[in-house]
Amino acid sequence: MIEAKNVNFYYGDFHALKDINMTMETNTVTAFIGPSGCGKSTFLRLFNRMNDLIPGTRLEGQCLIDGEDIYAKSLRVDDLRKRVGMVFQKPNPFPKSIFENVAYGLRVNGVKDRAFIAQRVEESLRGAALWDEVKDKLKKSAFELSGGQQQRLCIARALAVSPSILLMDEPASALDPISTSKVEELIHSLKKDYTIVIVTHNMQQAARVSDKTGFFMLGELVEYNDTKKMFLNPDKVQTQNYITGRFG
């Protein structure tokens, strides 16, 4: 379970997230929607501490995973990032082979057992619905894959270290409709094993893949509701305006 309690976040003087309270249940898909610049990526990045890398930022409130404060001094960030995988908007494979891209996380974690690594690479590529397309060219460069395949490779890379949470920041926005639907099917099938949070600008995508949706505006969580309810009969007029395209 992922929880934000009274979360405020600042880039210098800029107040980017305003008093956010939110609970995301285990083995659900949550979508974040809202106009550009409303804080979706900022909020998502809090949960694997990616914002720590940005100087001059400040967090107030608590971010918890399974009840544990992930900003506690005792917490090791590399352990957290093993539990919380992330996939970005643009596929960002390493300049390595397909195999080594997926094996990377295991190797940096000190895994040496070659049979284990090979098995985990296969499982992860299967999990990311890419195995059949790449099984005969695992030694080829990841850059020889199409954009959609590269994105699924990045998902496989995230899966390889067995995270329990997957954060996806517009994972399909650079993909064609076929690759997009593959990524969406994948999200659907991963849900039984993972807790997934996805940022998307595509309302249909949010409606198709998620159980719950959070609508953000100007750093505030305006509405957080069951996805069906959100898209059929939202509680807030701002949500209604946004999803019907009246602004944003």
Ligand SMILES: Nc1ncnc2c1ncn2[C@@H]1O[C@H](COP(=O)(O)OP(=O)(O)OP(=O)(O)O)[C@@H](O)[C@H]1O
């Ligand atoms: N590194 C940064 N330094 C300063 N301000 C930032 C930084 N990153 C984001 N911001 C600001 O914080 C606000 C939220 O940005 P964020 O990237 O979280 O929005 P977003 O909802 O993901 O937008 P988009 O849909 O365009 O990706 C914006 O006003 C942005 O300008």
Ligand SMILES: [Mg+2]
């Ligand atoms: Mg963003």
